Amino acid sequence: MRIKVLKFGGTSVADPEKIRRAAERAAAARRAGWSVVVVVSAPGEMTDELLHLGRRVSSSPPARESDQLVAAGEVVSIALFSMACAELGVPAVSLTGPQAGIETAGPHANARILRIRPGRILSELRAGRVVVVAGFQGSAAGGDLATLGRGGSDLTAVALAARLGARHCEIFSDVKGIYTADPRIISNARKLRSIGFEAMLELSGAGAQVMQPRSIELARSAGLPLQVRSAFHAQEGTWIVADRSRGNTPSRRPPMARAVTEKTQVSSLAIHKGEVLLSIVDVPDRPGAAAAILARLSGAGIPLDMILQSASGRSKTVSLSFMTDRSHAARARAALAEAARRLPGGSARVETDDRIAKVSVVGTGFRRSPEVAARVFDTLSKSRINIRMISASDLRISCVVEASQGEAALRALHGAFGLAARR
């Protein structure tokens, strides 16, 4: 069987008309001879609406019941999608996560896929049916329903594609692909034909919300080519494939002719406005002080994106700065305050700044090419944009700037690296 997995996000199945259009894609693939597995999210805002109902009956809904509740959204989608396929003359069958043999482990609302028993899916595919699977859900031990956390439908699609040995997986959403920068900000941003898994992971880390990072990691380790494309336009999107120039993630299959990595070293820019900059200043410059602070943040489960230590002149103190997601800010601040209290001297203070933006340049081989970093500094300096913090790896250079200057920084860098579409 030549299997293809198609995944449709919530906006692509938001109403009956959109469901019909999405079903037409599944029907066309089936008619072209593919064995088709479709993974769908809940329609439009249904997940949020259900969670809102939950909060109206309970101040702190138990996680098991929250999972049971929100999983109903995807069930509505799969049933409607299957009906729409049948209406187009293509037999289809809807399967909930448990019916599809998706077994999970781990906590409710943030479970992981433990294994997939593909018997039912394979027999339905052999019978010629399009199989429509509810994303984001599976069965936990004892037959309870568990969800995979936000963006979990991507994970369902990639995990199914890997397990079924699919040729590739297409992720349909309301974006046309991966761009050199957010086209809502940079009007002449260019759509990439392809991008490597690693660069895509860096882009996600840098704030691009196209795909859930866990799914990209899974596709990378399975060597499964992904295509990110629009549910509302016919054109091909962006292929996410193993980066041959890095050679460390061999694809199971010969890369498609068109799925080559772009030649430019810089493939895309990202801007992230959802983080805060936390600093602890006037920390006594003694061995173990930084370690104690980091241990406390890690103990509180705070993910950090950038970590910077700087000496503060002649006062024999240092300061540590971190970036973290806005949703963790309150807990991170509390953990830092506790760390400050326990430091000798009692002079350490915690500072927070949420009027910042993180602008990132993503590509490959930056370590080999220091001119990329040099051009970032030069470009921002010429634009009179002050860099508050910087971090660089082989795949990403991120600069923290004033929030008010974030988009100007993005625009200047997009021009400087020649990423614009040719008119």
Added chain:
Amino acid sequence: MRIKVLKFGGTSVADPEKIRRAAERAAAARRAGWSVVVVVSAPGEMTDELLHLGRRVSSSPPARESDQLVAAGEVVSIALFSMACAELGVPAVSLTGPQAGIETAGPHANARILRIRPGRILSELRAGRVVVVAGFQGSAAGGDLATLGRGGSDLTAVALAARLGARHCEIFSDVKGIYTADPRIISNARKLRSIGFEAMLELSGAGAQVMQPRSIELARSAGLPLQVRSAFHAQEGTWIVADRSRGNTPSRRPPMARAVTEKTQVSSLAIHKGEVLLSIVDVPDRPGAAAAILARLSGAGIPLDMILQSASGRSKTVSLSFMTDRSHAARARAALAEAARRLPGGSARVETDDRIAKVSVVGTGFRRSPEVAARVFDTLSKSRINIRMISASDLRISCVVEASQGEAALRALHGAFGLAARR
């Protein structure tokens, strides 16, 4: 364990505030020492809204997918209901039909309960949890979801109560109980303290839509006392119990002191405006003609409520009349037309009348007491109401009258049988 089953209909769980109030009843029963199983329907109009969505993507939605779709409604209810119990400090667990061990057989959208494996429910009850089960659904062979047809949540509740050996089952809805007649029509109608299973079955057949007939039959054969009551008022409703005066349905348990059958032979009146009167006239009066006509209706799956044959004077022809539900009228008419064409002579014609109402007097022992039938005739005659058709059994006397005279007939009979509440 002293188990009690509480069933809440769609109007009783239509919004978060109503769900909270319903959960308070479950919590109170739990605190009073009962082991509590709750069965809920989908909130308010959700089932119809989901079916409407289905019709927007498909002109004839496959039944399997329709079942998968509408069953999501009850899942929303059970999760919200469990959250509301937890909020009241009473641990609860929601179970879908399949999770509750409810197995079905028969066609989608109209399945029957094949068996219930109560292991999970019993272990949750033993752990002290309120168990909240999705009504109307179960798992068919292969793990597919199947629904029990309209009113199926009543059936789920009664079947669970019977299987678990519950003391009784309370059916909460937007009516306060069973009345001597519809209180929206007869302002001084009286709420019954109790009614026998057989009389209740006749009332359902006569058009009272309080409970699904299959559930009443099941409760009767299990000897399970039911109580029909309002979700929005504290008062006790109407008990539906084995009728000791008939003695043919021994209750498993001693009848409760207050659950005795009312003394009057006539317990309640019903009016049904949802039927049509079909007639086939000028049928040659030969052996086998009526049988051929009935065979054709039965072959088309048309349920008939009243069947009347009458001679039409000296012409050596007869006419046959039937009552059936409005939803079957078109198919019934077609079946009768086909039967008419095949009759010798070619004179038979089909007539339909939907401007009719059926008024029924329900009670017990009518065969022993011909004065009940006599009083029906006398009352309607004095009110100058013409009886188009009549049928009588030991438990029910039904009269078909002009639609415009239906409520007048109901009012006259309610007075004549002294059913009014004492003021």
